[in-house]
Structure formats: structure tokens, C-alpha cells
Amino acid sequence: MEGLVPASKGKRFAAGLVDLIVIPILLGIVIGLVLLAVPDVVRSIVLVLVNIAWLIVRDSVFSPGRAMVKIKLVSLSGEKVSMVQALIRNVLLIIPFVLVVGYIVEIVFVIWKGHRLADGWAKTQVVEA
Numbered sequence: 622m623e624g625l626v627p628a629s630k631g632k633r634f635a636a637g638l639v640d641l642i643v644i645p646i647l648l649g650i651v652i653g654l655v656l657l658a659v660p661d662v663v664r665s666i667v668l669v670l671v672n673i674a675w676l677i678v679r680d681s682v683f684s685p686g687r688a689m690v691k692i693k694l695v696s697l698s699g700e701k702v703s704m705v706q707a708l709i710r711n712v713l714l715i716i717p718f719v720l721v722v723g724y725i726v727e728i729v730f731v732i733w734k735g736h737r738l739a740d741g742w743a744k745t746q747v748v749e750a
Contacts, residue, residue, distance in 0.1 A: 652664075
């Protein structure tokens with residue numbers, strides 16, 4: 622897309638640390654404490670659903686990590702990312718048992734190509750804000 626400058630790998634990693642590690646840990650602690658009295662299986666299901674919701678909200682509504690380093694996620698046409706695109710973009714990070722491999726694959730792609738594998742699937746790109 623003309624006029625859009627791809628975000629640097631360093632900024633993407635910094636944003637990822639906040640959005641994919643710090644915030645999920647904080648959400649997990651708060652929700653885990655709130656649901657302390659419920660059975661473990663219920664708490665685990667709720668935590669997984671909250672994590673999925675966070676990934677979609679992060680990509681389609683607001684990303685604190687990206688905002689901190691002044692980058693943004695847009696569609697290839699430069700428009701706001703839809704919830705469907707956000708879901709597609711995060712499919713490797715959502716599917717149980719694929720999660721760890723998904724993170725590794727996505728990190729390798731960012732290092733190697735400068736974008737995530739799933740950016741191609743969702744037709745998205747991370748650019749300078």
C-alpha cells in the first residue's frame with residue numbers, strides 16, 4: 622500500500638511483549654482470582670475464551686503495545702482490520718495444542734520476512750502509525 626511504511630521488527634517485538642505476554646498474564650491473574658471459587662475446568666475454559674477475545678479485540682479495536690511504539694495494524698488496503706481478519710490473523714495463536722508452535726512460527730516469520738505468516742492469510746500488515 623502506497624504511503625504506508627512497514628513497522629520495524631523491533632517495534633513489532635516490543636508491541637508483542639506488551640500485547641501477547643504482559644496483558645494476558647494480567648488478565649489471567651485478575652480473572653483467575655475472580656473465579657477462584659469455581660471448578661478448575663470452568664476457570665480454564667473462561668481463561669481460554671478471554672484470551673481469544675483479547676486477541677481479537679487487540680487486532681480489531683485497540684492494542685496498547687502497538688500504541689506505545691506508534692505502529693498500527695491495517696488491512697492491505699490501509700483500512701481498519703475487521704473482526705474476521707483479526708480472527709484469521711490469530712488462528713495459530715488460538716487453536717489449542719498449536720499455540721506454542723504457532724507462536725514459534727509467527728516469531729520466525731517476523732524475523733525472516735518482517736511480517737507474520739497469518740498476516741498473509743488475513744490480508745493485514747503492521748505499519749508505522
